[in-house]
Amino acid sequence: MVGIDDVARLAGVSTATVSRALSGRGHVAAATRAKVEAAASELGYVVSASASSLATGRMRNIGVVVPFLKSWFYTSVLEGAQRRLMQHGYDLTLYNLSGDANERETVFDTFLLRQRVDAVIAVSLELSAVEVDSLHALGKPLVGVGGPIPGVTTLSIDDVGVTRLATEHLLSLGHTVIGHIGGDVDAEMSFHMPSNRRQGWEAALRHAGVEVRPELYFPAVFTLESGYAAAKQMLGDPRLRPTAIVVASDEMAIGAMLAARDMGLDVPRDLSIVGIDDHELAPFFGLTTVAQHPEQQGERAVELLMRELEGPSGDDEPQNLQLPFDLVVRSSTARPRGERDANG
């Protein structure tokens, strides 16, 4: 392995100069720097990450913890974070919690504490006070994506606002019987997201003076399949007859579209559907949705971390930053049939 001394010898300077020339820290004469760089590339020298880390205390590596991997949202966040990190010369080490139950414990107790990462990004994970404290005790900056965590800087969308916007879109089209397929409010794992989204739906209805009918809410588990099943239930019940559905994720919304089709219902003629996410399949299905830009969430998380890491540690108050979301209208929503007839 060629080391810093080899480069120093070849360039005819000290190791300190090599270090300075290559890292860009400290002043080095242009000519010297050139010599050093030439020597380094001639020898194919690359700094030893561990030696460098031991000396500086910085790993140039950040840990990203996700609850699942195989999901559009998490991989999108990951992709955004990875891209930004690479631009800063940082590595990303990935911790996926979707294995057995005690994997989470292992990750927090062992992996994250090994001092291999300078900071961590937790995606859609409602961290316990203990978990947060152990990270903070090590002086590791931490940012959460996907929902607020007490005492931690987090990035998330306004889950209430998002479904309210979706519902208002339907209301503005003239719908009044609007169902909601969301996460199971009784089994909330992630930041009460399911109940927040449900609240947005209710708030919009209430604000428009439309009665909230609890039987128009159907719980599901954020998969296409469960969205399909929930929609079948909702659409099959003759007492319900919604003309539109607000669905808490695009995957479930696509399932709902397929269910409607299988029941002989035309979307949007007989039924309007709005999703949330702007999933990559949304354009194909013509799904109207509220985009939440997860890649940007990943990028923003990295930016926050970099500021904390490279900057003079402003020690800003942890806060929950709200990220933008946008309504993307495609062809799964339209005025309700009656409305159209009334106007036609």
Add this chain to the structure above:
Amino acid sequence: MVGIDDVARLAGVSTATVSRALSGRGHVAAATRAKVEAAASELGYVVSASASSLATGRMRNIGVVVPFLKSWFYTSVLEGAQRRLMQHGYDLTLYNLSGDANERETVFDTFLLRQRVDAVIAVSLELSAVEVDSLHALGKPLVGVGGPIPGVTTLSIDDVGVTRLATEHLLSLGHTVIGHIGGDVDAEMSFHMPSNRRQGWEAALRHAGVEVRPELYFPAVFTLESGYAAAKQMLGDPRLRPTAIVVASDEMAIGAMLAARDMGLDVPRDLSIVGIDDHELAPFFGLTTVAQHPEQQGERAVELLMRELEGPSGDDEPQNLQLPFDLVVRSSTARPRGERDANG
């Protein structure tokens, strides 16, 4: 930061003994080990990864390079690899090449050479000789997943065999006009996989004495959308009239099923469709497919690496290991209509 000396002091032993007790290397009296462990956990001691790495030369970290992230196949491989690595106490650092064009160069020239990883897993990447050599020059074991790479141990399925099996399934049902939607053979990026899969389709037909009609092959790009478009073209051409289609991926196959439905064709009554992958959505759509178990591919890759890393470096010849695949019959395939009539 509590260090090894703190533990040594509290336990009343030397740092060498602490190191031995905690790492399990070298003999330590049971009583001593207990004392050390007690002291370590009392202080919340965790070894410094960089110090340990500097001393041992081992990072306990492996790099996984993927061309894309947002794809069922890659995240599945990643999930399998991650799980196995964690069991071995290894970290996984992720390199995603889907950004701008020179990202690949950066990853290979800079990131992977920083000596932050003990080995690398390259997924669906046809590495150049230069890339392979630079890794080998550093003594980094390397295993490829998804196709053969000269001079590298690789894990892959038999792409010819996979479509042959799918095609033979259709032949055995009585189909003779069998189309193929695959990758673009002229734009092969990954291991000639598109043309291998096409060859499997042709080989099966030929072997059954069925004429291969080149116009029954339609290129697509492995997305649901492109599968939909290709199927529409194929099914819309009155000169073609296939009774079955072998599709090179489940996502494209699902697209094809939707296209068939939109054209008023019943699957499998009017058209049988077989995919390849056993994607998570395949059961929902009732898609008959050839499963290729990507998670297992990730796990196997890690196992190979661990053997090379921990074992006595057997220096086995690099080879391409074939992984198993299975036909999973669901409800998207059946005997062709004519056949049924003939027997009915």
Add this chain to the structure above:
DNA sequence: TTGAAAGCGCTAACAT
């Protein structure tokens, strides 16, 4: 079985 001590390869404070 345990301890003393010499590194591992680099960085940064201090000197010049």
Add this chain to the structure above:
DNA sequence: ATGTTAGCGCTTTCAA
């Protein structure tokens, strides 16, 4: 602007 040198925190001979 550059060199000297003392660590960074651990592992691992070598000795006891």
